[in-house]
Amino acid sequence: MQGRERKDITVLVYDGVRLMDVAAPLEVFGTAAGLGGAYTQTVCSADGGPVITSTGTRLHADAAVAEVGRTHTLVVPGSEDLPHHPPPAGLLDAVTGLAGRSARVASVCTGAFALAAAGLLDGRRATTHWRHAAVLARRFPAVTVDPDAIFVRDGRTYTSAGVTAGIDLALALVEDDEGADLAREVARDLVVFLQRPGGQSQFSVAARTPSPQHDALRGLLREVTADPAADHSLPALARRGGLSARHLTRLFNEQVGSTPAAYVESVRLEAAQALLEAGESVTGAARRSGLGSDESLRRVFLRRLGVTPSTYRARFRTTAPAS
DSSP, X not given: OTTSOOEEEEEEOOTTBOHHHHHHXXXXXXXXXXXXXXXXXXXXXXXXXXXXXXXXXXXXXXXXXXXXXXXXXXXXXXXXXXXXXXXXXXXXXXXXXXXXXXXXXXXXXXXXXXXXXXXXXXXXXXXOOGGGHHHHHHHOTTSEEOTTOSEEEETTEEEEOSXXXXXXXXXXXXHHHHOHHHHHHHHHXXXXXXXXXXXXXXXXXHHHSOOOSSHHHHHHHHHHHHOTTSOOOHHHHHHHHTSOHHHHHHHIIIIISXXXXXXXXXXXXXXXXXXXXXXXXXXXXXXXHTXXXXXXXXXXXXXXXXXXXXXXXXXXXXXXXXX
């Protein structure tokens, strides 16, 4: 790490924290460090003492919150209790204090509830486990909740979906910090591409898209992500953006790196994957994602991911089959 900026990763733990939410980012950043990434990691608790995780495992902390100075990335894991009960004593103070001295803040799964309760998601887009997205939106109306995203980046704040999405989020952060080559090496070492087919397709479209300089274009990207199934044809986008179709196409190519149609298809594919993972039918995923018919969905999946929607749903859905 000589001559390179060290990136301190601080993971905040507390009683009831989900062990996988803690372990997944630690594994990604630790593997990245072993492969040459400039990372160090600290696990902290409110008082520096051990905590009991969701599995009953005792997890020891490296430091108390008060002992942690400025850090590059704060990671707040989730717990089963956060969507249903007030945060544990001291958690919000810890989140607020650490966030104030962190360059960026990330949550895993229901950790978004802690960020929202601390006011860190007000006026921002966010996501959480699909099962709890409606609760997050209802409890915190100042937060724009995207229930289909694998993870969402809004400014310096990152939120991710359920459990293993913490791996996706951490990989994307490694890619931002250290480049795509190292992120691929980490993913290959962890064999995570077997979890989500399509190579880089597990990275959120919105998160990996550079923020456009053009105000109208930024607004259009937010609209596409917020409602993939709406009319996002080139004429409709141009009309809403107050631009000519030719000018809009040029802006997309220059500032997004793709055509409008390709970007919209990527967002819709990502939405369809999330819907299928959540147990939605192929027909329902096609309709709700905006890809239209079963056949259109099938063509996009085969072209982009190399599998059919039915195969993807059977392999990766997170809900049990109906009895």
